[in-house]
Amino acid sequence: MPHIDLPEGMPGISAGFNFRPEVAKPMRELAHVLLHDANSLTPGERELIATYVSSQNDCHFCQSSHGAAAACHLGDPSIVDKVKADFLTAPVSDKLKALMAIAGKVRQDGKLVTAADVEAARKLGATDIEIHDTVLIAAAFCMYNRYVDGLGTWQPDNPEMYAQMGQHLASEGYTAPSIRQPVPTD
Numbered sequence: 001m002p003h004i005d006l007p008e009g010m011p012g013i014s015a016g017f018n019f020r021p022e023v024a025k026p027m028r029e030l031a032h033v034l035l036h037d038a039n040s041l042t043p044g045e046r047e048l049i050a051t052y053v054s055s056q057n058d059c060h061f062c063q064s065s066h067g068a069a070a071a072c073h074l075g076d077p078s079i080v081d082k083v084k085a086d087f088l089t090a091p092v093s094d095k096l097k098a099l100m101a102i103a104g105k106v107r108q109d110g111k112l113v114t115a116a117d118v119e120a121a122r123k124l125g126a127t128d129i130e131i132h133d134t135v136l137i138a139a140a141f142c143m144y145n146r147y148v149d150g151l152g153t154w155q156p157d158n159p160e161m162y163a164q165m166g167q168h169l170a171s172e173g174y175t176a177p178s179i180r181q182p183v184p185t186d
Contacts, residue, residue, distance in 0.1 A: 003152040012061030014179040015153045028174045034137050036173035041130050042071030048083050049137045054106050055084040059145035061155040067165020095124040099134040106138035
């Protein structure tokens, strides 16, 4: 049950965004730039970083919606599950594993990231922009996760709803809501 009077039937971040639309716009734009706009990391890789951070923060809504978006981009939902279980053994590139290690440290405390972590990612081909964006995705998703969970938003356990949101996010991005109308509460 939400801690404040949020719009009924609006799950996760959609509830907060509907409550404060003026906050939604810049938060959506940031997510769009980080996860959807052109970058040397694929949208699927960036969504995996967001999903990994969200799973480590135990944010059901964010790991489910961004995991669904990653699965749409990658064409294989099992990769998402494997990254959430143990990214080091998941079938992703060594470069992405090094970037996820950085993201995991940022999730805990940005000061845990060391020059050695960055150098390890660089040796595997990571560029400065990829390192920058990994740090910012991890930091932003800590904020998004805490926003969703701190408000006590409704986070349904409906795989089909998350699959539809993931398809919208993968194809349309983040500037328009993926949930526009209240959905039936469980």
